[in-house]
Amino acid sequence: MEPIWAVGLMTGTVLDGNIDVALLKTDGESIETFGAYALVPYPATIRDKLEEAQQAARAWNFDGPEPALFAEVEAELTCAQAAAVMKVVEEEGMTMAEIGVVGFHGQTVLHRGPRNGRLGDTRQLGDGELMHSILGTRVVYDFRSADVRAGGQGAPLVAAYHAALLGKAGARGDSAILNLGGVGNVTWWDGDGELVAFDTGPANAPINDFVRARGLGEMDRDGALAGAGRVDEARLQELLRHPYLTADYPKSLDRFDFTAAMADGLGDADGAALLTAFSASCVGKALDLLPRRPEKLYVSGGGRRNPTLMAMLDERARVETVSADRLGWRGDAVEAECFAFLAVRALRALPISFPSTTGVPEPMTGGRIAG
Known part of the structure; x- marks a missing residue:
């Protein structure tokens, strides 16, 4: 054709x-x-x-x-x-x-x-x-x-298209594509026959819902609110015990499987910081499940515009993040x-x-x- x-x-x-x-x-x-x-x-x-x-x-x-x-x-x-x-x-x-x-x-x-x-x-x-x-x-x-x-x-369902993009970028299993929408999903391809994709966990949805519920706008613009907060590490570790995060793929999520209620009782900045750290940490757990842990993540979706989330990915998911736009792709x-x-x-x-x-x-x- x-x-x-x-x-x-x-x-x-x-x-x-x-x-x-x-x-x-x-x-x-x-x-x-x-x-x-x-x-x-x-x-x-x-x-x-x-x-x-x-x-x-x-x-x-x-x-x-x-x-x-x-x-x-x-x-x-x-x-x-x-x-x-x-x-x-x-x-x-x-x-x-x-x-x-x-x-x-x-x-x-x-x-x-x-x-x-x-x-x-x-x-x-x-x-x-x-x-x-x-x-x-x-x-x-x-x-x-x-x-x-x-x-x-x-x-x-993005895996076939992500594989085409990875092929264009010459990927050979050392990189993956992460999309940060309401939910996060990752695609890994070895450059040959093995293709893996699944939902990593929540991405923007709980953060956006939290900010809206507090009357602070539609989203945490530029990650400013989370950046001003302190992550409750003990609560974060409890959240990371959720069985979905270590379950084998294939697996998928609904947008409301993880909600802003995870930050109940926290102040505005600390709540946003917790939810942002959780989204980033979920990605780290997802990368541990792949056949080969990628060294680099090409990030698309609205979440890549959140500098606090991107910095937390580098730190908490232990991976180098690169905005998809830097490859000449259109991340949005x-x-x-x-x-x-x-x-x-x-x-x-x-x-x-x-x-x-x-x-x-x-x-x-x-x-x-x-x-």
């Missing part, structure tokens, strides 16, 4: 009010060209409804009929994301006729990995058929469900690019998940295709 232009869409679980939109020219195996990338804000009303949907999802917990709110929010966010695609494509001087496929991840409202022999569950809000009807372009969506039905974790765009890449793989029926990344019995493709 010749490389085609694909659009990838991502909205993170931290609900920062933005849609990540990235263009990528790819054949689903290698990257030919990085196209435009933009953060397109949601209308504030949609962000508020997404927060309501997350709360409703936790109350529902995959038991009984879905909350009625889901259908309403799904239609609104699909229309908003379709508009964002058209905006970015047009601003790039292209037309939708030049776009071969859109990779529409949707908004995760609840995710549960398999436990004790029971299949997991996952729900991303996003109507691919509606988006196809608006854009007139093929849309790949619902990337995770097939993996979960096959007994996989359904996450992380990696997840959106990933779903453009995976959409092309889905068109070609290439695997998007693997036994060593999500725990499926064999490499398998995924995603539903509209159009």
